[in-house]
Amino acid sequence: MDCCKQPVERFKGSGVRDQGSGPAPRPLAGMRWVFIVWIATTAFFHLASCGVKAPPQPRELVVPAPVKDVAVGIVPNGLEITFTLPAKSLDGSPLEVVGGYRILREGPEGRDVREDVRFSVSEMREMTGKRVAFLDEPPEQAGKYRYCVIPVDVYGSHPSKRQTGEFCWEGFLSD
Numbered sequence: 001m002d003c004c005k006q007p008v009e010r011f012k013g014s015g016v017r018d019q020g021s022g023p024a025p026r027p028l029a030g031m032r033w034v035f036i037v038w039i040a041t042t043a044f045f046h047l048a049s050c051g052v053k054a055p056p057q058p059r060e061l062v063v064p065a066p067v068k069d070v071a072v073g074i075v076p077n078g079l080e081i082t083f084t085l086p087a088k089s090l091d092g093s094p095l096e097v098v099g100g101y102r103i104l105r106e107g108p109e110g111r112d113v114r115e116d117v118r119f120s121v122s123e124m125r126e127m128t129g130k131r132v133a134f135l136d137e138p139p140e141q142a143g144k145y146r147y148c149v150i151p152v153d154v155y156g157s158h159p160s161k162r163q164t165g166e167f168c169w170e171g172f173l174s175d
Contacts, residue, residue: 067084071165106146143169144169
């Protein structure tokens with residue numbers, strides 16, 4: 001045997017083949033793989049996008065509806081403002097969460113006081129539609145006060161309509 005000659009391998013049914021030479025490359029093998037990946041990707045995105053499609057709603061329609069039952073009363077520690085947070089949004093659909101509320105107090109001199117109350121994430125769902133009592137400090141000056149309660153959503157959006165409760169403060173009565 002000559003040392004310069006390559007050894008010969010035998011394969012079943014293929015005859016004699018020299019070592020190192022492989023089968024002829026198939027030009028469509030790469031294209032078939034690309035096609036399979038394209039089909040799988042397209043199918044994935046079609047399945048991932050399943051669901052009910054609806055046009056986006058303006059933010060004004062998904063904010064909480066205005067509070068309708070504001071009441072102001074005297075309690076030993078000051079004034080209690082009671083109201084019910086809305087259970088529906090402005091468009092009438094059920095409100096899933098409420099982010100909090102804002103209370104505005106307008107005094108006899110036109111001076112406004114603003115109090116923002118935000119709910120924690122765990123409170124947002126359970127406070128929707130609930131009755132709330134807010135304790136305010138007694139006013140320093142006698143006169144007519146107007147309280148306005150505004151519910152806000154998670155992002156701070158609120159309805160443009162507002163419900164107010166008016167209260168005349170004479171001061172605490174002495175014994």
